[in-house]
Amino acid sequence: MTRYQARAIGASRRFGSLNALDGIDLDISAGEILGLLGPNGAGKTTLLNLLTGLRAPDSGRVELFGGDPRQPRNRQRLGTTPQETGLPDTLRVAEIVEFVAKHYPKPLPVDELLERFGLSELAREQAGSLSGGQQRRLSAALAFAGDPGLVVLDEPTTGLDVAARDSLWEALRHHNRRGTTVLLTSHYLAEVEALAERIVVMDRGRVLADGPQREIKSRVRTSTVTVRGELPELPGVVRSELRDGAHRLLTHDSDRLVRDLVRSGVDFEDLTVTGTSLEEAFTALTSTGNRTDETAGRRA
Amino acid sequence: MSTIPLYTRYQFRETIRIPMAALGTLAFPTLFMLLFVVSNRSVSGNTAAATEAAGQMSLFAVISAFVFNLGAGVAEDRAKTWHAYLRTLPAGPMAQLGGRVCNALCFALLSLVPVGLAAMLLTEAEASVIELGTTLFALILAGVPFAFLGLTVGYSMPLKAAIPTVQLILFPLAFAGGLFLPPSLFPDWLDATSNVLPTRAARELVLGALTGGGPPLTALSIAVGWTVALGTLAVFTFRRDEGRRFR
Incomplete structure (x- = not known):
């Protein structure tokens, strides 16, 4: 068997x-x-x-x-x-x-x-x-x-x-x-x-x-930072979208993103940090930006 | 092999519950029998002519059951995801194909019932039990090339094309083969053409059995030739379809 x-x-x-x-x-x-x-x-x-x-x-x-x-x-x-x-x-x-x-x-x-x-x-x-x-x-x-x-x-x-x-x-x-x-x-x-x-x-x-x-x-290690406010350009954001007036920022390093956000001095409210849903992990894995070079090369 | 009866049973049940499918198989031969034979006193009142006409109509019934059931049936199977699903069950491709063929045979036998009844009750047609037995045997055997024809159509085109194609082939072939009117009424050119057609060869075989005359050798060799040719074509289209969908 x-x-x-x-x-x-x-x-x-x-x-x-x-x-x-x-x-x-x-x-x-x-x-x-x-x-x-x-x-x-x-x-x-x-x-x-x-x-x-x-x-x-x-x-x-x-x-x-x-x-x-x-x-x-x-x-x-x-x-x-x-x-x-x-x-x-x-x-x-x-x-x-x-x-x-x-x-x-x-x-x-x-x-x-x-x-x-x-x-x-x-x-x-x-x-x-x-x-x-x-x-x-x-x-x-x-x-x-x-x-x-x-x-x-x-x-x-x-x-x-x-x-x-x-x-x-x-x-x-x-x-x-x-x-x-x-x-x-x-x-x-x-x-x-x-x-x-x-x-x-x-x-x-x-x-x-x-x-x-x-x-x-954990392989993709992304977190979602949700926040309301007028946001500046922030480094380390993989993907961002606006949902119900709140920004949802997908990032590999949520600690750094929050530090950068506080340092920028802008007004913000309702900050939450959540773990990755499988859907987000999946998006990160399959989106073009995260493809390995080998995979990208094969397409040509 | 034990799965073929299972497939036959379910396919028969599936088909018989579609009124038009069941009616279509039975209605055409019955209608033609009434129209061409029963209503025509010079045929139905004459034993020899009525017997011949009943044989022709029986052959038409068998051929149309084979061609419609296999042509349209296989084309429909191929269009349905259900039949791809069946291929994941522990049964080989022959279960479906074997079931289809047996199902067509059931419909062929079924379609002989109204034709036979009309011949017996409404015309002067006559045949002994032995003659009827050999005729039944001859009908099925003579129907084999048309089963292949049906399979060829079914495996080579979609359902929407298969139905008109079957009609386009069946009716002219049946007429020119002498299944509606005896070839003795044909003009010479049509009679000459008719002799090489599979329907004409099948007709001669069936009438040979029905009138106890034995199989005419020319017709037999033409029928065998058509069987080999159409059989080869059916195997070719089956394999090509298998290759496209299941390789």
């Missing part, structure tokens, strides 16, 4: 002239919740497609439970979701769940799954008559139909209302406690922050950062 649920080893994939993945290395260990972050076009979906066997890498390797994900038998412990609006309209909710469950050697009981995802009442409804949020819930439920060892979710919260999102998160935590590994991508960074212990940041087909959430945040 391999200790990795899924791996990418120097995996590259091109689409025409586009380098969607550029020598990615990634190990996903049993039992973790991994959040994959990156802007559109970063290569997240391509990476998931390789790991779930939809595509093959041009060079390098991907493994799923120690084997080739392109082989159906290696996908017996994998759970994924269809993309939005992709469900067969005329099939009933319970039928769809049953159909998917029948692919797996030891599926979860259909009733239990429907119950967990709040779909019991809708079991007899045709998928086409469900609301967008209900369809998303059904899609998410399908990932768990086979009682998988690894669940891969691509932007699972898109189109979910808050209640549905919370119950999805609850289901993810529940299955994770029972040993299911979770790999998810999201644009809702605050949400990944609430769920994922480990975070991988991708851009332009490469891994920019990979580590425990805390470490990723």
Whole structure:
């Protein structure tokens, strides 16, 4: 047995002239919740497609439970979701769940799954008559139909209302406690922050950062200084914006920024210093100013 | 392999619940049967002519079920993200394809019911049980090149193009192959052209079985030729599509 649920080893994939993945290395260990972050076009979906066997890498390797994900038998412990609006309209909710469950050697009981995802009442409804949020819930439920060892979710919260999102998160935590590994991508960074212990940041087909959430945040070490007033030009500000009449200044050294602000002698009020949210860390990591020279060079 | 029945069952359920899809498959052959055969006393009242016409219509029913189901069905599958999702389940690509083909076969058999009933109840057509058995066998076999044709269309174009393309191919081919009117009514030039068409070859095979005459060898070799050609094309378009979407 391999200790990795899924791996990418120097995996590259091109689409025409586009380098969607550029020598990615990634190990996903049993039992973790991994959040994959990156802007559109970063290569997240391509990476998931390789790991779930939809595509093959041009060079390098991907493994799923120690084997080739392109082989159906290696996908017996994998759970994924269809993309939005992709469900067969005329099939009933319970039928769809049953159909998917029948692919797996030891599926979860259909009733239990429907119950967990709040779909019991809708079991007899045709998928086409469900609301967008209900369809998303059904899609998410399908990932768990086979009682998988690894669940891969691509932007699972898109189109979910808050209640549905919370119950999805609850289901993810529940299955994770029972040993299911979770790999998810999201644009809702605050949400990944609430769920994922480990975070991988991708851009332009490469891994920019990979580590425990805390470490990723400390790597960029940015703080946000919020203050009201007429501000002079201040050194060390990575990014500034005006929100609700208050300046939000992103900086690597908040102590120095506050000292500079006091020394400048201007009037200010409501000064607060807050730690980095993942969203800000992410912005700092992927914004052009923080790119490594190597990455910038590759673009040319 | 055990997944093919599963896919067939769900695809059949999925299709049959779309009234137009189910009706379309059954309505055309039934309508044509009533229009061209039953309402025409000189055909329906004459045993030989009615039997021949019923055979032609049965073949049309099978061919249109194959071409529509596979042409439009596969094109629709390819457009849906659901079918990419199915590829992440522990089943190979053959499960979907096999299910599609079996689903088309179910619809083909289903479409034979109203045509057969109309022939039996409303015309003087006659055939022995053995002849009916061999005819059914001949119908499915003669339908194979058209299944390939459907797959070729389905794998090579989007749904919006697939439906008109199928119609554009099916109806002229059916007419010129003698499925609506017997070729004995054709002018010479049309009869000559007709002889090399896959529909005409299939017609001769089916009528050979229905009238107990056995398969005419020329028609058989033409049918085999079309089967090989269209089969090759279907495999080529399938592989090309797989390469674009799943390599």
